[in-house]
Amino acid sequence: MAAEALAAEAVASRLARQEEDIRWLWAEVHRLRDEQLTAPDRCQAEGPCLTREVAQLRAENRELRHRLYRLRLCLEEELSHQARLEGAERAEAGRGAAGAQPPPSQSPEEDVRKEIEPDNEVKKPPNFMKERLKLFEILKKDHQLLLAIYEKKEDSSDVITVRVADGRTVKGEAWKTTPYQVAAEISQELAETTVVAKVNGELWDLDRPLEGDATVELLTFEDEEAQAVYWHSSAHVLGEALELHYGGLLCCSPPGDGGFHYDVYVEDRAVSSAELPVLESLCQAIIKEQQPFERLEVSTEVLLDLFKYNKFKCRILKEKVDTPTTTVYRCGPLVELCKGPHIRHTGNIKIIKIFKNSLAYWEDNPEMEMLQRVYGVSFPDEQRMAAWEELQEEARARDHRTIGKEQELFFFHDLSPGSCFFLPRGAFIYNTLIDFIREQHHQRNFTEVLSPNMYSCKLWEASGHWQHYSENMFTFDIDKDTFALKPMNCPGHCLMFAHRPRSWREMPIRLADFGVLHRNEPSGALSGLTRVRRFQQDDAHIFCTVGQIEEEIKGCLQFLQSVYSTFGFSFQLNLSTRPENFLGEIELWDEAEKQLRNSLMEFGKPWKINPGDGAFYGPKIDIEIKDALGRYHQCATIQLDFQLPIRFNLTYVSKDGDDKKNPVIIHQAILGSVERMIAILLENYGGKWPFWLSPCQVMVIPVGPTCEKYALQISSDFFEEGFMADVDLDHGCTLNNKIRNAQLAQYNFIFVVGEKEETNNAVNVRTRDNKIHGEISVTSAINKLKNLKQSRTLNAEEEF
Numbered sequence: 001m002a003a004e005a006l007a008a009e010a011v012a013s014r015l016a017r018q019e020e021d022i023r024w025l026w027a028e029v030h031r032l033r034d035e036q037l038t039a040p041d042r043c044q045a046e047g048p049c050l051t052r053e054v055a056q057l058r059a060e061n062r063e064l065r066h067r068l069y070r071l072r073l074c075l076e077e078e079l080s081h082q083a084r085l086e087g088a089e090r091a092e093a094g095r096g097a098a099g100a101q102p103p104p105s106q107s108p109e110e111d112v113r114k115e116i117e118p119d120n121e122v123k124k125p126p127n128f129m130k131e132r133l134k135l136f137e138i139l140k141k142d143h144q145l146l147l148a149i150y151e152k153k154e155d156s157s158d159v160i161t162v163r164v165a166d167g168r169t170v171k172g173e174a175w176k177t178t179p180y181q182v183a184a185e186i187s188q189e190l191a192e193t194t195v196v197a198k199v200n201g202e203l204w205d206l207d208r209p210l211e212g213d214a215t216v217e218l219l220t221f222e223d224e225e226a227q228a229v230y231w232h233s234s235a236h237v238l239g240e241a242l243e244l245h246y247g248g249l250l251c252c253s254p255p256g257d258g259g260f261h262y263d264v265y266v267e268d269r270a271v272s273s274a275e276l277p278v279l280e281s282l283c284q285a286i287i288k289e290q291q292p293f294e295r296l297e298v299s300t301e302v303l304l305d306l307f308k309y310n311k312f313k314c315r316i317l318k319e320k321v322d323t324p325t326t327t328v329y330r331c332g333p334l335v336e337l338c339k340g341p342h343i344r345h346t347g348n349i350k351i352i353k354i355f356k357n358s359l360a361y362w363e364d365n366p367e368m369e370m371l372q373r374v375y376g377v378s379f380p381d382e383q384r385m386a387a388w389e390e391l392q393e394e395a396r397a398r399d400h401r402t403i404g405k406e407q408e409l410f411f412f413h414d415l416s417p418g419s420c421f422f423l424p425r426g427a428f429i430y431n432t433l434i435d436f437i438r439e440q441h442h443q444r445n446f447t448e449v450l451s452p453n454m455y456s457c458k459l460w461e462a463s464g465h466w467q468h469y470s471e472n473m474f475t476f477d478i479d480k481d482t483f484a485l486k487p488m489n490c491p492g493h494c495l496m497f498a499h500r501p502r503s504w505r506e507m508p509i510r511l512a513d514f515g516v517l518h519r520n521e522p523s524g525a526l527s528g529l530t531r532v533r534r535f536q537q538d539d540a541h542i543f544c545t546v547g548q549i550e551e552e553i554k555g556c557l558q559f560l561q562s563v564y565s566t567f568g569f570s571f572q573l574n575l576s577t578r579p580e581n582f583l584g585e586i587e588l589w590d591e592a593e594k595q596l597r598n599s600l601m602e603f604g605k606p607w608k609i610n611p612g613d614g615a616f617y618g619p620k621i622d623i624e625i626k627d628a629l630g631r632y633h634q635c636a637t638i639q640l641d642f643q644l645p646i647r648f649n650l651t652y653v654s655k656d657g658d659d660k661k662n663p664v665i666i667h668q669a670i671l672g673s674v675e676r677m678i679a680i681l682l683e684n685y686g687g688k689w690p691f692w693l694s695p696c697q698v699m700v701i702p703v704g705p706t707c708e709k710y711a712l713q714i715s716s717d718f719f720e721e722g723f724m725a726d727v728d729l730d731h732g733c734t735l736n737n738k739i740r741n742a743q744l745a746q747y748n749f750i751f752v753v754g755e756k757e758e759t760n761n762a763v764n765v766r767t768r769d770n771k772i773h774g775e776i777s778v779t780s781a782i783n784k785l786k787n788l789k790q791s792r793t794l795n796a797e798e799e800f
């Protein structure tokens with residue numbers, strides 16, 4: 001017998017022994033698990049507690065599975081080598097014989113080929129796909145074998161109780177019953193519209209068997225978490241299409257904002273937007289095939305082998321995965337490293353659109369590989385897609401970069417990328433916003449300070465920015481010392497707190513600062529006013545005692561309520577609590593979180609909790625505002641900080657004479673970056689600024705040349721009263737055209753003046769929406785406009 005066959009035989013017998021070992025281990029694991037489950041004092045909260053012995057056995061089991069996988073792989077190779085040899089021998093022998101037929105059976109590789117070729121796009125798939133699929137199938141067989149052994153062992157089925165979120169209960173079988181079956185038992189329609197399940201609070205594939213008693217929620221597309229799963233699954237479809245079309249290396253598809261995108265590395269070319277329709281029809285073919293998503297849990301070592309063709313996946317495995325096993329999902333020919341969960345099969349995606357591509361970098365780092373990013377969106381029905389398309393159209397029309405140019409608000413120049421030039425009208429909006437907040441600060445007992453723009457790196461070392469943030473700071477040398485432009489105001493405010501001894505009597509100290517900040521954003525990330533290098537914030541820091549947190553947070557919440565309702569924004573509140581890597585005393589965290597909860601309760605608006613999502617230095621309240629297009633933006637910050645006072649050794653003398661008390665810092669910003677807020681407001685209003693913020697408040701139009709002098713006089717009267725007033729003296733334009741132009745330019749009020757108005761010292765008022773208020777005396781018009789400006793109403797044109 002040939003040496004290969006001997007080796008294969010040896011491998012097969014080792015394999016048999018290994019399988020025996022696994023069988024024993026598996027049985028042992030379950031015996032121990034049952035013992036554990038029936039133990040009277042088992043702790044409910046942690047689910048089935050596993051003894052150290054089981055954990056050890058599980059680890060061994062994993063080890064064995066890995067060995068088994070390697071052995072099967074060797075065996076497979078040996079056997080196919082053997083088959084090739086035998087085939088060659090047969091061919092050799094048959095060469096002499098007449099009418100010899102080619103070998104009738106297809107190789108497994110050819111099967112793979114056939115499966116991955118969509119009907120319309122016949123391309124040669126990259127080699128790694130075949131290899132990868134073969135390994136996946138081997139792993140799957142092992143997995144099924146283990147399940148089969150378990151089932152054989154457990155003759156009497158393990159009955160479990162499944163509580164569905166609506167209150168009813170269903171009986172099922174452990175490791176068999178799936179959430180999909182649970183849904184189907186209630187109604188087939190429910191089963192078909194459910195996107196994903198939530199089992200005991202954890203998102204769960206609909207076809208993944210339940211492992212014990214469970215509470216199951218069935219989430220449809222209306223649910224935000226289900227939407228994320230739906231779009232994430234659609235990203236796999238796009239990934240599959242990208243691999244088939246470009247043969248590139250898939251990198252990752254981080255969750256997007258309404259839709260999905262995939263980053264792919266294609267060495268020798270770029271994705272062209274002309275290819276998007278091809279990708280879209282590939283996606284449609286994949287959807288038509290209703291490819292199931294199959295989940296497998298595999299050891300990291302095996303995965304490194306499975307993804308050896310892809311350096312990016314290997315990086316993720318080596319740098320990001322710290323568990324001994326992780327999951328992969330197969331969908332058609334695509335096998336992806338992924339935590340899941342997913343929809344059941346690609347056929348659940350009813351309509352998909354691949355609409356945009358751009359460049360990206362691995363980990364957003366321009367020093368790393370350049371990647372091609374392709375964007376898509378998908379929906380379970382046509383109506384939702386139509387609504388989405390309408391929204392995109394609307395968002396394009398409202399893009400702040402376009403309107404900013406049309407209204408002559410601001411521009412950017414290559415000679416200072418990421419730093420905006422605000423023209424007079426833009427500067428008016430900017431300053432009006434700051435004045436608004438300044439007035440609010442004053443009402444709420446914040447005092448404004450001015451602090452330096454550049455500091456020695458010693459300050460940044462003390463604050464920790466040097467260690468964690470230096471690559472985002474602009475640094476330069478002065479007198480042998482390294483300096484940096486401030487990316488935030490907090491460390492400077494700490495120096496202000498520390499410059500003299502502090503007593504409990506003066507707490508809380510609330511410092512506000514509109515100082516200019518600089519952050520070194522990569523040039524590829526700069527985008528209009530939403531991502532800039534130079535900006536100002538309505539930044540404030542409250543230094544208070546632990547006991548004052550509740551009251552101060554209540555103040556912050558009322559502050560943001562008052563500002564956001566003025567803008568017409570609704571908002572959502574989330575409390576982010578202690579993360580695993582927290583610093584400081586746990587009692588302090590508990591106390592602070594209790595007070596944050598109390599402030600939120602008293603504030604009275606609904607809020608949610610994000611457990612473990614706080615910063616390592618303190619809990620925070622996340623605020624998301626919703627704009628006119630239903631998009632969410634995070635602008636405000638309400639963040640507690642226990643660490644900065646310690647780093648700067650900030651102390652105050654407490655009521656009982658303790659002079660070593662650390663204050664707590666609350667970082668507060670309501671607008672956040674003024675630049676970014678202008679972009680959000682501009683897009684929210686679509687350029688139709690409310691009167692108080694409008695850089696085009698009044699346009700005066702004379703009916704003819706004889707009234708020009710009066711028109712000029714009126715314009716300057718209103719300007720002197722503090723309004724943005726202009727006059728249109730263009731002789732080449734008819735009166736009606738002038739009115740129309742002023743309306744298109746979004747002048748809130750248009751004053752038409754003729755001889756009659758001049759005689760009466762009056763103006764004839766109409767609005768940008770062509771509401772005609774008629775003749776009114778100048779004094780009365782000035783008073784009305786002053787009141788409208790002061791009230792910051794969103795509806796001045798109607799209320800006039």
Ligand SMILES: [Zn+2]
Nearest residue numbers: 232338339340
């Ligand atoms: Zn996935």
Ligand SMILES: [Zn+2]
Nearest residue numbers: 488489490667
């Ligand atoms: Zn701060």
